[in-house]
Amino acid sequence: MEIFDCISAVARPLHDFGDAFMSDEATAAVGMSAGFAPGRGFYCRGRFGVLGEAPVSVVQAVQGFLGPHLVTTGWLAGRPVMPAEEAAACYAQALRTWGRDHVPGDVDVEHFNHLAQQLIDEADTDALPLFAGWRAQPCPGNDPVGAAMQRIHVLREHRGACHLTAVRLCGLSGQEAMVINLGVEQATRYGWQDPHPVAATRIPRLQRAEQLTDEMQAQLYASLTDRQRTEFARLVNALTAP
Template sequence: MISREAKAVCDEYGLGAREFYFRGRCGVLGECDADVVSAAAVFFPPDHVRQSWESGRKLPVERAVELYAEACHAWARRKLDGRDGCARIAELLQRVVENASPVGAPLFAGWRAVPLPGDAPARAVQLMHVLRELRGALHANAVIAAGLHPLDATLAAEHDGTPLGQRSGEMIARFFTWPEPYATPGPEVVARRAAVEETTDALMAEAFSVLSDGESDELIELLRFGHAR
């Protein structure tokens, strides 16, 4: 979303960053109404999703998905080419992806159907992206089941591993373009949000159950790449 590879696509095709983001990431849903995209991209304001999706219609979804995947692959080759372990990461993650249920995870299902590249760095990173879509969907389901509004869920937690070092709930809400001002979540909302994280982890663990304990430990060690941008 913020890589130089994604920016190059935006420049070439005359797209805004969020236009390419939604058309590329969510294009696996097909050429649909923006409400369908909002149903999957739960943590963004629906008005922002609609504006970005509609403004990006000049790029057909099939091509948008191809370009999004190609940007992912190019980033992977730039960052991970020559790193040991990419082939093994891809081997282990592919088993997890194949084991996971697509129920309640439309973007995961769509991206799982996208063909994988042949080289290890690109293959590993595309599989990481596919699993990120799985976790994102399961997390959204857990948030909704807990009766939390997506904005409240965003505000009521710290966020690790997010772009440009943005960690606080307010920073992420602003990044997602939720209108301000933001209410401070109370203790009950914070507690429900913490429980949602545990639920998400439990749901996600089912997909990883295909790996042995030794393979899980191996995967964790192999994935200690640090923050690569």
């Protein structure tokens, strides 16, 4: 399989499977059992806790696609519950638990883990701090299914960080990208207050940003052989199957 064919095959399944974890009530329940109140505290503190005790403005700058009010409220609400690094570890544990409940049992997760780690190790972390933080998060070797889910999340963070960079290079804001992708009404669910429609003339910029994102990820997938890319795409689709 060619590099860009593989990227195209795995990008959406990796994104959507990670989204399913983030939006699952079971994930929210893990946060509440750890002491977080209902809302975005566990999500913000857990996902962005790999950045350490950063000011909320720094967290907002790193993630880019969520509205400032959502990030501010969630990050500050979670701060009294536990330190950032502990929250990130708790979130990683929730990832692995969710993976054990949702990854199909007949998938060769060991082979997936080998190929996924090869991609993760190959990545250049320059200008990708959220990905760098998640790559540094410990991943236990005695839980292959949970580790597979954590690696899905790490790869998702790599594409997300690349995409934010690409969006800005193409002259769009994170809010504009979310409105183009989701529409005005859905963008409000991600924390953007009173978002406005984006002019049709700006939509091609997001299409170019998607191309740039693929190009930024090409270095990773070049580290696999054609056969390995075919195997990786097959495994991703098997792992994330409904």
